[in-house]
Amino acid sequence: MTSQREQSLGVAPNGSVAAASVFDRAISLIYGPVQSRRFGRSLGINLLPAGLRLCTFDCRYCQCGGRPARRRSSSEPPFPTLEALEQALAGALTADPSVDDICFAGAGEPTLHPRFREAVILARALRSRLAPRASVTILSNGVAVAKSDVRAALALADRAVLKLDAARDDLLRDLNCGPRGLSVGRLIHSYAGMIGIETQTLLVRGAVENATPDALDALGEALRLIHPRRAQIGTITRAPAPARTGPAVLPLSPAALQAAVARLRRAAPGVDIGAY
Numbered sequence: 482m483t484s485q486r487e488q489s490l491g492v493a494p495n496g497s498v499a500a501a502s503v504f505d506r507a508i509s510l511i512y513g514p515v516q517s518r519r520f521g522r523s524l525g526i527n528l529l530p531a532g533l534r535l536c537t538f539d540c541r542y543c544q545c546g547g548r549p550a551r552r553r554s555s556s557e558p559p560f561p562t563l564e565a566l567e568q569a570l571a572g573a574l575t576a577d578p579s580v581d582d583i584c585f586a587g588a589g590e591p592t593l594h595p596r597f598r599e600a601v602i603l604a605r606a607l608r609s610r611l612a613p614r615a616s617v618t619i620l621s622n623g624v625a626v627a628k629s630d631v632r633a634a635l636a637l638a639d640r641a642v643l644k645l646d647a648a649r650d651d652l653l654r655d656l657n658c659g660p661r662g663l664s665v666g667r668l669i670h671s672y673a674g675m676i677g678i679e680t681q682t683l684l685v686r687g688a689v690e691n692a693t694p695d696a697l698d699a700l701g702e703a704l705r706l707i708h709p710r711r712a713q714i715g716t717i718t719r720a721p722a723p724a725r726t727g728p729a730v731l732p733l734s735p736a737a738l739q740a741a742v743a744r745l746r747r748a749a750p751g752v753d754i755g756a757y
């Protein structure tokens with residue numbers, strides 16, 4: 482999942498975005514560490530089948546490389562095994578035990594892995610043994626949080642960061658292109674029932690606008706109800722993957738981003754809301 486997959490590349494004052502990143506191509510089971518503005522030196526885990534961008538969303542700003550798909554077909558490569566994860570992660574942490582963070586993100590939605598909870602338990606165990614300073618983070622689009630096993634896995638992380646780009650169904654449809662039947666009401670209700678989560682929001686302008694006053698006020702009301710431990714508000718920092726077609730969404734200027742954060746803080750007093 483991406484907004485999340487930021488590196489230390491900023492948005493220029495003119496609103497232009499960096500064009501190249503590690504995510505422009507298919508990524509391996511373990512990648513990085515990448516320099517994250519939020520998590521420090523973050524070692525990434527990609528639990529999705531090789532070469533595939535597997536996700537229940539199809540966000541207009543998605544930066545992931547790989548062939549997009551909503552579900553894996555039998556002709557696609559398999560999900561990585563836990564044995565492969567153990568070997569690759571142990572090797573990476575042994576080589577670089579000073580990483581700040583181990584992050585489940587990758588080319589798509591990590592909770593789609595059929596043994597996701599076990600993968601998180603494995604990462605925690607390797608972290609404790611090989612990189613005790615590192616946090617374990619999960620970045621998720623939140624579509625599967627109604628499932629008990631996914632909630633259990635998220636609860637095991639030091640940091641579970643769930644996407645909430647908008648609190649209006651039309652924006653969820655037009656920006657995130659989620660599965661049929663998903664509603665912001667359902668997402669907000671699920672998030673509000675979880676303890677200690679963080680949310681992340683990517684604000685954009687252009688073909689879809691989720692930083693209008695109305696959209697921000699609705700989002701602020703949702704954040705007030707959810708009351709996440711922290712709400713992270715960002716904008717696009719890198720160009721969408723080359724395969725992404727259709728009308729473009731663009732980054733907010735730094736001033737517009739700060740103004741949006743200020744409006745959200747007024748709408749959701751008491752919630753820790755910050756720009757990243």
Ligand code: SF4
Pocket residue numbers: 482483484536537538539540542543544545588589590622644
């Ligand atoms: S489609 Fe959206 S949720 Fe899925 S990986 Fe891309 S940015 Fe993340």
